Amino acid sequence: MIPTKQEVEEACERIKPYVHNTPVLKSSYLNELSGAEIFFKCEIFQKMGAFKMRGATNAILQLSEAQKKAGVVTHSSGNFAQALSLAAKNLGVKAYIVMPENAPQVKKDAVKGYGGIITESESTAIAREQEAERIQKETGATFIHPSNDKNVILGNATSAAELLQSHPDLDYVFTPVGGGGLIAGTSLSVKYFGTNCKTIGGEPFEVDDAFRSLQSGKIEFNDTTNTSADGLKTFLGDINFPIIKELVSEIIRVEETEIISAMKIIWERMKIIIEPSCAVPFAALLREKERFKNKKIGIILSGGNVDLKNLPF
Structure with a gap:
């Protein structure tokens, strides 16, 4: 069962007193680099530093x-x-x-x-x-499961709902894919508040279970988890996968070097700290940038909880 628009709206109202309506930032350099117009929804500035x-x-x-x-x-x-x-x-x-x-x-x-x-x-x-x-x-x-719980998914949906409220004309919203709770929630908001907008996931090649799950139609798992994106090592669940299967357009996979490069560019150019998992959707956009030329793209910057003693670059 796909949650309703009313359920997403109620979640937005319910949590409003307890969370930040996080800022949306832009960078002319990153727009030039990607060839698209990017709106970064900064969940790194959320309480405890992540959309969760x-x-x-x-x-x-x-x-x-x-x-x-x-x-x-x-x-x-x-x-x-x-x-x-x-x-x-x-x-x-x-x-x-x-x-x-x-x-x-x-x-x-x-x-x-x-x-x-x-x-x-x-x-x-x-x-x-x-x-x-x-x-x-x-x-x-x-x-309470971190990602495979209807109320968690509805809470996660509120980030993209806020983004589309301020920028209703986005063509795409990109998010990372780990346990599936963020992309499932995002795809609900894209369906209900976007106009001809699509949801796209970014995922490391090293843990591409969601990419394979969309292809096979059933939940797939990973044999290895050799990725710097430690937040994306989990797999989809029976509550979020049906939503993802129905509402997510595609998942773009990226290499480890692309993740680290994307993380570094955002640090250098936007002066904001993001964790490797959070860099994955931007890396996905850069990898396929020819396809997204001149499009308006929202990217959920999912979290910024980095161990500064253990940076990947």
């Missing part, structure tokens, strides 16, 4: 009072862990966060700073899920 604040906030606000009292739990190595911790803190709710033991210390510190209660697990997806299930049983907390 939107989905986390919307999901918690949809809980009953009894559920809020028992708290929320998720498993995440980074941005969603921070988002759920901060959203929960803002709403007076306990947040239990399962993080893989090899998650960057900078991300663990941020989660603790936002009041998240961390449990470390082995880094496999199964270990993380089992640990979250155990906490759920022991505490009665509600599990």
Whole structure:
């Protein structure tokens, strides 16, 4: 079931008091470089530094009072862990966060700073899920998936909704694709608030499960995760994939060198810090720039939580 326009509009209203309406920035140099007119929706300036604040906030606000009292739990190595911790803190709710033991210390510190209660697990997806299930049983907390949850997807949709409100004549909106929660939400807003606008995903060749999923019509997985875009190592889910299958036009894959180059150009030219995952849609546009010449393009700059001691360039 594809969520309705009304559901997206209600999510926009619901989370408005708790999130930033992030700025949209432009760069004449990057327009020249790409041959397109680009509007960067800067979720790097969102609370906790990423779009995930939107989905986390919307999901918690949809809980009953009894559920809020028992708290929320998720498993995440980074941005969603921070988002759920901060959203929960803002709403007076306990947040239990399962993080893989090899998650960057900078991300663990941020989660603790936002009041998240961390449990470390082995880094496999199964270990993380089992640990979250155990906490759920022991505490009665509600599990909130970082990307495969309808209320998270609707919260994520609000970024592109704001972008299209201020720039209703965009031809395309580009986003990165990891777990699928951002691109699914973006494609809903593009459908309901765009005019002849299309949603395009950017994905590393090293983790191109979403690209292959669109081709095969079923959820595919990755054998390797050898990419600098650590936020995109997850795979699609049964709630977001039907939306993506129906509403996303295509996914463009990019090389690691292209991701790092795109990240560096945005740092140099726009003076803003973005994480590798966030650079992927801009890298995708540059890779295929002949096709998008003279088009108006929105790019969701998804997050800026970079470990400055570990830059890829």
